[in-house]
Amino acid sequence: MLRASVLCCAVAGILGLAVGCTSADAKVKSRDEAVKVMNDSLVDLDKKIADLKEKAEKATGDEKTKLEAKWKDSAAKREAVKKKLEELKTAAADKWEAVKKDADSAVGELKKSIEN
Numbered sequence: 001m002l003r004a005s006v007l008c009c010a011v012a013g014i015l016g017l018a019v020g021c022t023s024a025d026a027k028v029k030s031r032d033e034a035v036k037v038m039n040d041s042l043v044d045l046d047k048k049i050a051d052l053k054e055k056a057e058k059a060t061g062d063e064k065t066k067l068e069a070k071w072k073d074s075a076a077k078r079e080a081v082k083k084k085l086e087e088l089k090t091a092a093a094d095k096w097e098a099v100k101k102d103a104d105s106a107v108g109e110l111k112k113s114i115e116n
Contacts, residue, residue, distance in 0.1 A: 031088065031096040034103075038085050041107055045081075048114045049074050070113065077110040 028034045052074060056067035084103035091099040 028100070031091060031093070031100075034096065034100045035085065035089055038081075038088065038103060038107065042078075042081060042085065045078065045107070045110055045114065049078060052114060070116075074110065074113045077106070077113050081106045081110050 028037060049071065052067065052071045056064060056071045059067050081103070084099070084106045088096060088099045088103050
């Protein structure tokens with residue numbers, strides 16, 4: 001019986017991995033967890049913004065103008081995300097989920113500005 005239980009748990013774990021279940025995909029259950037996830041996203045996006053800036057500095061002509069505009073737009077949206085992150089850190093226990101939705105939206109806009 002114990003072996004069957006252990007085997008079932010192992011199979012469930014493997015299926016979870018096969019389906020792509022990760023901690024980032026799981027629903028965030030606390031404000032602190034949401035802040036950590038957002039900070040991690042911001043670190044990744046900061047790298048992409050730095051790459052964009054580097055490309056803009058190396059480019060010439062119209063391409064340089066386009067990349068600089070894209071970089072400036074991304075930098076401005078990054079500041080908006082930073083502000084939302086600060087709001088999330090200080091949000092009341094009963095309000096943090098609403099603030100998180102706004103912050104997630106800001107992160108989505110930042111991602112779009114970098115990738116487009």
